[in-house]
Amino acid sequence: MSLFGTGAIGRIVRSGVGRRRVQTAVIAVATMMAVASAVVAGSLMVAATAPFDHAFERQRGAHLTALFDPARTIAAQLAGTGKRAGATATAGPYPSLVFRPVDRAGFRLPALTLAGRPGPGGAVDRLDLKSGRWARGSGEIVLDASFEGPALGIGATVRAGDTANALTLTVVGFAVSVSRTAQAWATPAQVAALAPAGSPVTRQMLYCFDSADTKEQMRAARERLTGSVGARALLGTQSWLDTKRAAEQGAAATVPFATAFGLLGLVMSVIIVSGVISGAVGTGLRRIGILKAIGFTPGEIVRAYVAQAMLPAGAGIALGVVLGNLLAVPLLSETEALYGNIPLAVAWWVNVTVPAAASVVVGLAALVPALRAGGLRTVDALAAGGSPRTGRGQWAHRLTGLLPLPRPVTYGLATPFTHPVRTLAMLLAVAFGTVAATFAVGLTSSLTAVGAAQDPESRAAVTVTTTRANTAAPPPPPPAPGGRPGPPLAHGHAAVPSPREAADPAQVRAAVTAQTGTESYYAKSETEVTAAGIPESLQATLYEGDARGGSYAMISGHWITGRGQVVVPTRFLERTGTTVGDTVRVTHEKETARLRIVGESFDTSGDGLQIHAALADFPSAEPTTFLVDVKAGVSADEYARKVAAVVQPLGGDATTNAPSGQEGVILVMSAMAALLTAMLVCVAGLGVLNSVILDTRERVHDLGVCKAIGMSPRQTTSLVLAPVTAIGALGGLLGVPAGYALHGLVMPVMGRAAGTVLPPAVLDVYEPVQLLLLGLGGAVLAVLGALVPAGWAAGTRTATALRTE
């Protein structure tokens, strides 16, 4: 007994697989690519949700982080709040404060929450120490792991502020808190020592609840807490649902497009497998007849033909699982780094479900034509296999023969009508390949547009600052899990300089205006403000001059055109319950301005809460950066050198701007899109290859006749390629609008997953020329897929072809 029931069936399967080596390879490669895409898509889905939940569960993350006023509470009272609020576990109270350390190079890090904890463990929020050790005494600090890098490592020192007598702290470890309760930790005594005089540290309590899955449950928990200590004692709370949402946004955004690619891959696999097996049945009628004549039952025939698909498909599926796991590694390691010591791998159920589903789909795709083979009457199969085909496509030959084209071309153009189902399979393969390519082009263009929209500064040729560029790179802003920025860092990744090092903005402005090469410029200042309706401070960019060059892409409304206006991101509108046209009170230090919201910006930086207003509304704020466009013909480098020569002695600097770079997540998504598209386009090409091989083999005798009566190899090639080109062009014609529509469908879903609406600049990314080229790409893809069999047809010995019946 063999794997296939009887030795005879096994022999038939092996010989069938061996006789159709190319088609066997096509099935294997198509299923491999589809399975690899699906495994990657599945992994991304898992990466979008599971890591946070796993890490949160493992760390016993805090569902609610609460800050209490030490003047209105005592530690013993806080210890009892857990029971009164219905918490299942509590930790704290921990002394905490917000401080802004300065590194050795003089750059101020973002404002960080520092919590005083005796160790990383506890009943709630058990921190993962990624490197180093916990702080044991004074002068030691543990930072969030996202700060770790070449500029800031174990043993590095930071000052607790930018005053001369600020305490120096040595970084002794890097840790991860999935619930984001703090971004820095020290001993409780150290935290108390860092508190400014007359400003005692706040008290942080961490709570776990049985029911904390909904906003309503979290609101109820907060209310119970407020009830237990009084509203004035509770300074603020942070829900784990917000942290989870922020953490999952990055990976969640990748799910829609990975799913789209996975589905495309699966559909294409079905097309390829059913096409190959249908072809095997169609071209093997005589063989089927002979098998039945010598005693094979219909069931054995069905099994034999399904097995001929399942053998290579099984190999392809196994390879696809391996390839998918390998491809998922870089994506998962990106995500893994954000969750501390949570090892991320492709989930076992992805590695089981995807191959199982692929096997079922491939099996069903093969079963339909195999059932046809099993159901054939022996005499019919023998007769059909032995007699020449007549009738099919003759009308097409009559019509195409009238076309004013070379005869080999018109003869070839009629052949698709001889096998309409095979033609349809080829058409679908090309169409889906074009869909994938069109979608990927749109996706990468949109992602590039997202990257560019987040970095409007890079549009200016030269940046002139009131501070000198430091040789040491500042540490990166700490991203929250999921890739979103954590505590605010001055926008544009430029750390806020110590005031004593800054040049006078007026002198820098004068230096810019005095330069003959200056075409236009605007100035801006990055600062923190507060806005009514939002308890925490916000990042604000305040502009001087015509700042249209630095405008963000607008979702609605318009960019600021003068004082009294503010542009805010979507999350600001959501948080404050305002809309474009409303007025909001914004306070900068001691100045408060009532600003009208004139636009909704596409801005996901600073937790999506960065606002933009005119510098003139806050007279005490001064510009720190001047963005300059130079006149045509003026070298930006030369301009920057000249301005630098003037402003450097004052404490400022001037540099040219590099084109906007892409963020890690965007790069990864773009690379994934390119890779998955390459796979699907290859599968489409293989689909064409399979169809053309079947056609060419079936027509080898006719081609031999054509060659015998004088058709040259080139004419034979054009005969084979003509119909393929036409089908490819039609596939492109169908695929481009479908890919365009898919992009229009998936991008907004990705945007929603990332918590934002996408502006037209990100959605309307296709150029007419691009679409035309993509359409032509369908024909090119089809021709590439058909080149090998066309070459084979042209090169086959005429005498051999004539002997083939």
Add this chain to the structure above:
Amino acid sequence: MQQVIELKGVAKRYDSAGAPVLGPLTLDVAQGEALAVTGPSGSGKSTLLHLVAGLDQPTDGTVTVAGRRIDRLSERARARFRREHIGMAFQFFHLLDDLTVTDNIQLPARLAGAGRRDAAARADELMEALGIRKHARAYPGRLSGGERQRVAVARALVNRPALLLADEPTGALDSASGHDVRELLRELHRAGQTIVLVTHDLTLAEACASRTVHLVDGRIALDSRAQAVR
């Protein structure tokens, strides 16, 4: 008399270590001559025909047809040569089933660059001459064997070839159809067409050919012209 075919020391091996399936042999065919090549199965008749038609290349020797050496031409050049100088009719007709009779006949002319109108006129002329005009719009599958062979011969003659090659032209036909084809070939020979006819059918060879070459094991065992000279 001008030679249409000149084979000099021609041999063909499919297995480099094995004996040749044909030759070495030397043979020429004069213009207007009708040569019948006979012999048992495996004697090399079809191989000889393929070499003369440029469908295959010899291992040794030279093949000159219509004054041009074709044994070292590229596939493309041989195809061009074939459509200009050689017409072929096969035992199983080798007609394209999805083309009408007239389209089958016109095809070599169109491949050779003839205009649609010229090709149609020539096809009409041949269909008229061969008595298949009424089948012009029909597909080969609906014709009798004899009619199909007439279509195949018409297709072979459409480019006014210097040489007509016929491979067992009556081999797949019943006796009545075989008779028709025999008469057709005789008429063509009488009209001055150079013909090489490969056949098992000695009656056909006697009826149509002015000369017979008998092959045995790839070599010429008998050449009726040489015998006549003797």
